[in-house]
Amino acid sequence: MKKVNFIHLRSKLPFLLLVFSLTFSTTIYSQDAAAPGGDVAAGESLFKANCAACHKMDAKAVGPALRGVADKYDRDWIHKWVKNSQALIADGDPIAVKIFEENNKAIMTPFPALSDADIDNILAYTSQPKAVPAANATTDVAAGASTGDGDSVSNGLVLGALALIFLLLVIMLYLVTNTLKRIAEANGVEYEEKEKRTPIWKAFVQNQFLVLVVSIFMILAAGYFAYGYLMQVGVDQGYAPVQPIHYSHKIHAGDNQIDCNYCHSSARKSKTSGIPSLNVCMNCHKNISEVAPETATEEYSKEFYDGEIAKLYKAVGWDAANQQYTGKTEPVKWVRIHNLPDFVYFNHSQHVTVAGVACQTCHGEIQTMEVVEQFAPLTMGWCINCHKETNVNLESNEYYAKIHEELSKKYGVEKLTIAEMGGLECGKCHY
Numbered sequence: 001m002k003k004v005n006f007i008h009l010r011s012k013l014p015f016l017l018l019v020f021s022l023t024f025s026t027t028i029y030s031q032d033a034a035a036p037g038g039d040v041a042a043g044e045s046l047f048k049a050n051c052a053a054c055h056k057m058d059a060k061a062v063g064p065a066l067r068g069v070a071d072k073y074d075r076d077w078i079h080k081w082v083k084n085s086q087a088l089i090a091d092g093d094p095i096a097v098k099i100f101e102e103n104n105k106a107i108m109t110p111f112p113a114l115s116d117a118d119i120d121n122i123l124a125y126t127s128q129p130k131a132v133p134a135a136n137a138t139t140d141v142a143a144g145a146s147t148g149d150g151d152s153v154s155n156g157l158v159l160g161a162l163a164l165i166f167l168l169l170v171i172m173l174y175l176v177t178n179t180l181k182r183i184a185e186a187n188g189v190e191y192e193e194k195e196k197r198t199p200i201w202k203a204f205v206q207n208q209f210l211v212l213v214v215s216i217f218m219i220l221a222a223g224y225f226a227y228g229y230l231m232q233v234g235v236d237q238g239y240a241p242v243q244p245i246h247y248s249h250k251i252h253a254g255d256n257q258i259d260c261n262y263c264h265s266s267a268r269k270s271k272t273s274g275i276p277s278l279n280v281c282m283n284c285h286k287n288i289s290e291v292a293p294e295t296a297t298e299e300y301s302k303e304f305y306d307g308e309i310a311k312l313y314k315a316v317g318w319d320a321a322n323q324q325y326t327g328k329t330e331p332v333k334w335v336r337i338h339n340l341p342d343f344v345y346f347n348h349s350q351h352v353t354v355a356g357v358a359c360q361t362c363h364g365e366i367q368t369m370e371v372v373e374q375f376a377p378l379t380m381g382w383c384i385n386c387h388k389e390t391n392v393n394l395e396s397n398e399y400y401a402k403i404h405e406e407l408s409k410k411y412g413v414e415k416l417t418i419a420e421m422g423g424l425e426c427g428k429c430h431y
Helices: 009-032 038-051 076-084 085-090 094-102 116-126 136-186 202-206 210-231 248-257 278-285 303-317 348-354 359-363 380-389 398-411
Strands: none
Touching: 009 202, 038 116, 076 085, 085 094, 248 303, 278 303
């Protein structure tokens, strides 16, 4: 009978299962120990919703920086602190009291609704290492620059070769012409000289009718251009002055979609839109001391934007390191861009609130402007054209309902323009 080598396998099976279990459990334990517990993606969402108003990852804000906080304190203690920090302080916990005093005794909002798992997710997010900006952009720029130089060199060689060929053709033509002249002279060939023509300027002067027509045309053209030039006096369309603090509407109104009326709140209820006070800026920039790296452009670097935020801090007297005001302030001398003559009355609230005119109608695509410029000419003719072309909006506007009904019958139309409702009367804008 053939010999069987694994006849005792059944007796050894429990031992093999024990070895496999120990190996598998050790692998799982090592994986758990290597990665901090919690969902990083969920933690990022919770951090932005609950913590970002007072904390930054790598810099002190209202509260301390939170990157790596899980390695500094016991996890159970962090759970208690997040859910009710004031209770720990009241109990005299030394760590809680120290943190409270180091942060100007700012009271942290309690978060009893956050579960231990939620807090662990936040800790997992704050335990992520700081991302190092990649140097790919610099490499790409350098590669692009070298490629561009190569193209310019090749283009220069082609143009140089063409210029050389053209020069050789000119020289050859000159030599051939001289050779033909010498051959003609040797054979006794003579050229008949043509009669000289009257110069064009003499012919023009001798033709009185042509002089009269051209003179009239020149006078009319000069009058047209002189009138156009004089009509532009005082029109600053395209005016884009440099401000003492660079403010990018593209970043604020465009990328971050901040409503224009948040900063220019008086536009809804006042004649003027107003210049926002710096405390409006500090509502956000108290915690935003620097921009994200991806905000930088070819023209404006991250260091430039961070420097402009530092100018804001200096103007309001904000000490970012200690998170408190110093009391030393400096005025910001903003340069006005849109400026109507003193004899013109324009009411922002009537246009913004009553008429519902969008800011972009007069100020252009402000959300795309890095540097604000005057979009419209703001002339009387420009305003009149708008009043002639714009219909009165009656939706939720009972003020105009009765007069609109009467004038609609008078003019025989369904919708009235601003001009048909008296928008062209002199006293509307000049009184």
